[in-house]
Amino acid sequence: MAQSYVKKDDDRDDEVEYSPFMGIEKGAVLQEARVFNDPQLDARRCSQVITKLLYLLNQGETFTKVEATEVFFSVTKLFQSRDLGLRRMVYLIIKELSPSADEVIIVTSSLMKDMNSKTDMYRANAIRVLCRITDGTLLTQIERYLKQAVVDKNPVVASAALVSGIHLLQTNPEIVKRWSNEVQEAVQSRAALVQFHALALLHQIRQNDRLAVSKLVTSLTRGNVRSPLAQCLLIRYTSQVIRESGNNTQSGERPFYDYLESCLRHKSEMVIFEAAKAITDLNGVTSRELTPAITVLQLFLSSSKPVLRFAAVRTLNKVAMTHPMAVTNCNIDMESLISDQNRSIATLAITTLLKTGNESSVDRLMKQITNFMSDIADEFKIVVVEAIRSLCLKFPLKYRSLMNFLSNILREEGGFDYKKAIVDSIVILIRDIPDAKESGLLHLCEFIEDCEFTYLSTQILHFLGIEGPKTLDPSKYIRYIYNRVHLENATVRASAVSTLAKFGASVDALKPRIFVLLRRCLFDSDDEVRDRATLYLSTLGGDIETDIDVRDFLFGSLDTPLVNLETSLKNYEPSEEAFDINLVPKEVKSQPLADKKAAGKKPTGLGAPPTGPASTVDSYERLLLSIPEFANFGKLFKSSAAVELTEAETEYAVNVVKHIFDTHVVFQYNCINTIPEQLLEDVIVIVDASEAEEFSQVFSKPLRSLPYDSPGQTFVAFEKPDGSPATGKFSNILKFIVKEVDPTSGEAEDDGVEDEYQLEDLEVVAADYILKVPVSNFRNAWESLGPDCERVDEYGLGPRESLSEAVNTVINLLGMQPCEGTEVVPPNSRSHTCLLSGVFIGDVKVLVRLSFGLDGAKDVAMKLAVRSDDETVSDAIHEIVASG
Amino acid sequence: MSPSKLELCPSVKNIILLDSDGKRVAVKYFSDDWPTNSAKETFEKLVFNKTQKTNARTEAEIAMFENNIVVYKFVQDLHFFVTGADDENELILSTVLQAFFDSVGLLLRGNVDKKEALENLDVILLCIDEIVDGGIILETDPSVIAGKVASNSIDSGAPLSEQTLSQALATAREHLARSLLK
Incomplete structure (x- = not known):
């Protein structure tokens, strides 16, 4: 074999000449297809021509409607020939040509004859072809034959009918559903694939009848399913039944788990893997349930077959995201995969290890990765x-x-x-x-010494300008930065000049030396670099007291969104009046939408990248800072997730984000106008806080204009007692002026009408005052807080649906971060301990230990232990629970 | 057909056979994921370029492209690929690949290369037709597949009778037995 391979490489040119399709051309082949019409058919020749036609189609060539019809008609003549091989090719090309309804009629009788032939191969193929090209009306004519074929003793014929049934079910369900009895009989077939196809069809027929599917699964999981493929199907149906039976069977074993587990000992690897995957996908799977599945997957990791290793490591990688501890046993096998030839396997292994590894293994792992x-x-x-x-x-x-x-x-x-x-x-x-x-x-710094990417150099220089001056010894960075001025292209040089100036502005001790360096830059060959140097020299050299505005402009961050600045500059027409940056709107448009899109996008592909640090909070903070009235509210403590205040698909879509400050609460109403013929102006939300006694409204910022489909925000701010977790209910009415918009010109009319729109109520709850902050080691954190401010009490939660429902209710009530996976309650537990951590308003760290117990029927009792640095906070947590 | 209709049934999105330059020998698509010929060609090019350098000659290899699982195996100057959805059982896909690979091997009597494949393109196309029907796996046993295809490729110009058919099948079986022994 190896020899002939080498040989072929040598005379490759000859080989290309050798292709039977060399220089093939559609027109010529269509001409050749005339042989189909010969009175004396040459079967061999006809087969060759069909192969050529199929070759053309396969290479992406298309036939026009006329050409296709012509070929189709001449092909139908070939049914006269009794040559088996030719007949197979005829079947194939008819399927490829996908004839139209009126053409189908021509071949129907020929195909129906074949369906009743004594030759099994004819029957099987004729069924497949006919069902592929037929429409509903014809189907009733042949239904009788198909029904018979389903239980035909020849497995090829039975499979052909069953698979065709699966396809037909999408278009003609009522007909296929009448075959139920025959299909059921076929499920018992001794032929492996007939069983597989029959099971697939039977399930599809019954898929909307949950009870029937459940019965089917119950009877088959006990019985004897021979084919591995059918077994895989049954595993999928079983998981579906388990999923749909949901959590209403908290008591007793998970139904069918035993069956899944027994499949782990099947002789076919395909079935073993399917079962292992099904177990790892179970809703709220426990570590006890996981163990046997992990064990077989671990064996696959050391298989000689790449496909098996890939399948196993991919599944384990997924398990590691939710149950890292369950996968740690596989770590040794996983490490040997780091050097796997197949890079997908290696990468999956690495990322799995990084998820499951503990602190002590990090160093070793890093060595391996290097x-x-x-x-x-x-x-x-x-x-x-x-x-x-x-x-x-x-x-x-x-x-x-x-x-x-x-x-x-x-x-x-x-x-x-x-x-x-x-x-x-x-x-x-x-x-x-x-x-x-x-x-x-x-x-x-070292990296920019030898960095070929201008973008990265400038980004790093900018970052150095911000962070460098805050370090203990800012002077050591100067050398790296000034080197750039000598060695780089103009863009990087300009960037380096700005960074130098930032050091000079922030660190007084360095100022004289920076001056020397900047003066040297005045002789740079590039305009931009010289301009910047000149500008900074004059700014830095000026009197600090008087030039505070200039310094702010140069070194403070630009509080005007660049998009808005760009639009304003584009709209600016040269005139007597100079462009005024203060007139540029500072509200960020459509920002929440973009965020939503980013969050909704499912990470795909290998090892989904970890989500970066919460950028939403950052962008909210920036948005709020851009509104001067909120500037003195202090630091933003927490922004809630958006709460919808309107039903979906209404005229105006409004949601609200609650921003919590120490002494204030700001409601940010995000509004979208979904009516193209309307322009809304002076949009504001009238808030009635009569059911929120501790809050008093201090400010509201209307939205000047809300055009169609472009999101805008209006804000309402309330004052509340300092640091207290005040709660209350607010009712909201959206008030605005409506102006009709001419749909053709897009111009709004001058006169508007005042209107109101009732929104849903909004509540500020205790959870709004607690930030979810995880701790890596709960026990250590608990011990270090000590018992000084500990508050313990017991509560009766009354009858609850289940223990896990009670646990979730309390977690949601407190809005704290569950630690160490304790939010999951193992099925059948009578008691459970849940650990929560968070930060209370005023930046007080809070840890909570919840012990739940189930007594008698469904009554849940709870012991709540709270530790924090401040006993009033511990008490506050108890108050939340007591009143919740 | 949309995948949702067959959500639980194992399904194959395409079977691709390329030569060592990435050119098509035979392809069959069962999914609407690649609606145009150029979309198909782009996918084939991507898959070919990324797998070209791997060693998939003794054992089938596996990779992911555009959120699909692709299993592949090479012999001589031929590259065999089978594609499925990313939640498909990898081992089922590799069974289909192996079925395709082995039945082509049987039918071409071990001389599996591009020249042989093009000269017997009818056999290759029939082979694909016998393995997957509209995305659903029809048969995975290579000898059964080869048997079905071979029984058809016997040239029997004479009028058919049960006897000539059984003769034809006998010859086919003999060929198979011989090729298996090789």
Whole structure:
């Protein structure tokens, strides 16, 4: 074999000449198809011509309607020939030509004759062809034959009828449903694939009848299903039944689990894997249920077949997201996969390990990855970098080795996306882990010494300008930055000049030296660099007291959204009046929509990237800061998720986000006008706070104009007692002026009518004052808070549907972060302990230990233990529960 | 047909046979995911380029493209691919691939290369037709598939009788037995 392969490479040119389809042309082949009309049919020749036609179709050639009809008609003549091979090719080309209804009639009688032939091959194929091309009317004529074929003793014929039935069920369900009895009989067939096809059809016929499906599954799981494929199907149906039976069987074993587990010992790997996958997908699967499935998947990990290894590691990777502890047993096998030839397997193994690994294994793992990184493609490297980033945020103490790893790979070869992923990761680590700041900044400095990407250099220089001056010894960064002024292109040089100026502005001690450096930049060859240097020199050199505005403009962040600035500049017409940046609107348009889209997008592909740090809060904060009236409210404590205040598909869609400050609450109403013929102006929400006594309205900001389908925001602010978790109910009415819009010109009329629109009520609840903040080790955190401010009490929750329902209710009431997976209640438990952590308004850390017990019938009792730094906060938590 | 209708039934999205330059030998698509010929060609190109350098000659290999699972195996200058949805059982797809691969091997009597495949394109197309029907797996046993295809490719110009048919089948079986022994 190897020999002939080598030989072929040698005379490849000859081989190309050898193709029977060399120089083939549609027109010529269509001409050739005339042989179909010969009175004396040459079966061999006809077969060859059909093959050529099929070749053309296969290569993406298309026939015009006329051509297709012509070929079809001449092909029908070939039914005269009794040549088996030719008949097969005729069947094939009829399916490919997909004739129209009036053409189908021509072949119907021929095909029906074949359906009743003694030759099994004719019958099977004629059924498949006829069912593929037929429409409903014809079907009633042949239904009788099809029914018979379903129980035909030849398995090929039976399968052909059953598979055709599955296809026909989509278009003619009422006919296929009448075959129920025959199909049921076929399920008992001794032929493996007939059983598979019959089971698939029977399930589809009954799929809307839950009870029937459940019965089917019950009887078959006890019985004897021979074919592995049918067994896989049965496993899928069983999981569906389990899913639909839902949580109403909290007591007793999960139904059918035993069956799934027994499939793990099946002799076919396909079935074993299907069962293992089904078990890992079970709703609220327990670790006891998982164990046997994990064990077989672990065996697959060391298989010699890549497909098996891939299937197993992919499933385990998914399990690791929800049950990392269950997968740790496989870690050793997983590590040997890091060097797998198949890079998909290697990457899945790595990311699984990063999820399951504990703090102590991080160093070893990093060593392994270092060896592995050099020979994988960039796209996989990015997956690894993202996994490292989330690992580092999980184990902040390990930042040193992880940061070293990142800086090492930053020095190696790599494309832009890869380098950007690394730089982004380092930036995030610097921001979130204070200890990592100094070393991270130095790594970035070293990177720009030899960075080929202008974009990354400028980004890093900008970041240095912000973070560098805040470090203990800002002077050590100056050298790196000034080197850029000598060695780089104009864009980077300009960026470096700005960074230098920022150091000069922030660190007085450095100012004289920065002046010297900036003066040297005045002789740069590039305009932009010289301009910047000149500007900064004059700004920095001026009197600080008087030039505070200029400094703010240069070094403060731009509080005007760039999009708005761009539109305003485009609309500005040169005139006597200078452009005034203060007139540019500062509200960010359509921002929540974009956020929603990003959040809704399911991460796909290999090892879904971890979601970055909450950017929604950042953008809300920026949005609120842009409104001067809110500036003195202090730091934003929490923004709630958006609560819809209108039904879906109404004229105006409004939702609200609650922003909590220490002494204020701001409601941000996001409004969308869904009527193209209307323009709304002076939109405001009138809030009635009579059921929220502790709140008093201080300010409301109307929305000047709300055109069709472009989201806008209006705000209402309330004052509330400092630090108290005041709650209340607010009723809302949307008030506005409606102006008709001419749909053709898009112009609004001058006169509007005042109108109101009733919105749903809105509540501020206790959970709004608590931030979900996870702790990595609950026990340590609990011990370190100590018993000084501990408050313990017991509550009766009354009769509840189930223990897990009670647990969820309390978690939602408190709005705290469940720790260590304790929000999941194992089925059949009579008691459960749930651990919660969070931060209470006023930045007080709170930990909660909830112990639930089920007594007698359905009565749930709960013991609530709260620890925090402040006993009033501990009491407040109890109040929330007592009144909730 | 939309995948939702067959949601629980194992299904195959396409079967692709390419040569060592990534050119089509035979392809069959069962899913609407690639509505146009150019969409199909783009997918084939992507799959070919990304798998070209891997060693899929002794064991079938696997990868993911555009949220699909692709299992593949190469022999000589031929590249065999089978594609399924990303939640499909990988082992079912690899069974289909193996069925295709082995039955082509049987039918071409072990001489599996591009030249042989093009010269017997009818056999290859019939083979695909016998393995999957409209996305549903029809048969996975290579010898059964090859038997079904071979029994048809015997050239029997004479009028048919039960006897010539059984003769034809006998010859086919003999061929198969020989090729299996190779």
